[in-house]
Amino acid sequence: MDTNMQIIRVDETQWQAVTDDAVVGHGDFSPRPAPDGRRYVSIDVWDDAAFAPLAAAMLTALPAPLRTLVAGDDAALASHWERAGFVPERQEWEYVLSTAGRDPRPAPGVAVLPAGTADEARLRLLDREIRAEVEASSGWYSMPAEVRPGPPGDTLIDPSLYAVAVHEGRYAGLVRVVRTGRGPARIGLLAVRAAHQRQGIGRSLLAHALHALHETGTSTARAEVDRSRTAATALLEGFGAERTGHLLHLVHP
Template structure:
């Protein structure tokens, strides 16, 4: 078997070549939340290590992330040989939608997507992000949409439903649906308004809205350490379909 050689195709792509054939490639990509992810696909096992080494040598100062199926122990071991360690685990869920209207808890009102006051919505978003960052870190949330314009964390306010508790904006949910598929990308409640039924009301509203639109189920990703969020989604019949491990390599 001929030796694998590595060539750099461009700034973000490397190729592994053997017998004048491409046997693997490595790609770098910035996620919308700013994290830099590395993916490596190979058709010969001995191409993985040299590809990883070439990318790491070219980007020694970068924090690099990758995602691996939790059950893929062989692939995880390859990444660990390259200096990556598991930083978090994220469950992938499928949640059935509903066609009935859920009555919120007393004192909780839901503003459907596109109806919230935009300045109050933006202030709520900033406060929730600050609370999450101070507690468990925003990196534990699913990958976010890129802020646009710079410094603004809401790309499209029309996607957000809001929970109002005793007259104050308390929580928000972002749902994106396209071509019969839907994803619950974010559901969060201000710390001082938790355990009041706001999160349950937001999720129920989202699932009711999707069900009436003819969508049978929605996807969601939940950090495995977030037991409260997991319990909430499971109360609505969420079924885990898989689990990803996020691995990180930091500069030495």
């Protein structure tokens, strides 16, 4: 570390690296809401020598585990984080989809309840069941979906964001769409219960979501998929999704 460099904690979430009264880097902490519990840090430097001391100061002050996101083509930044003790956790493809020309008719035997029309109690139960199934298999960390805090062991559900697929009389799958101002909407979560998979439910939900967005004047939607989830990748690419990049998720245990 440059002996003239100082690491200053500006507030609860920000640090600065200062050399000769000039700021040469800063670090930021962005806690995610429980029960997701993931906490993210980021560092931006104008002097590479500032990265390691900033990372060390943040790691000392903040509770583990900490995570960060790096563009998949930014090998230099990934190397900085790895030297600070972070290890790759997963990689995520980024996609953009056109909403035009989608046939909203669901697969035979499947009905889709538009966003805001599902029974909230049954939707909450479906959400808990899907989370438990994912956690028992690939792990919920592999799903690029934020959650909001709710009662212990539960999450808050806003029915206006979720369309639900009904199959054999049961709530079988859901898709959550988040609108982000004037930018593309985001397919924040698409999941189907294990007992109802391979029935065209995922395709029905995605087609419905894209058609609904098109009807309200939204021309594109974005989505992120863990590279290990081949079925989800195939679904998006089957809809003509354009791969725009990928993200590397790193964690400091």
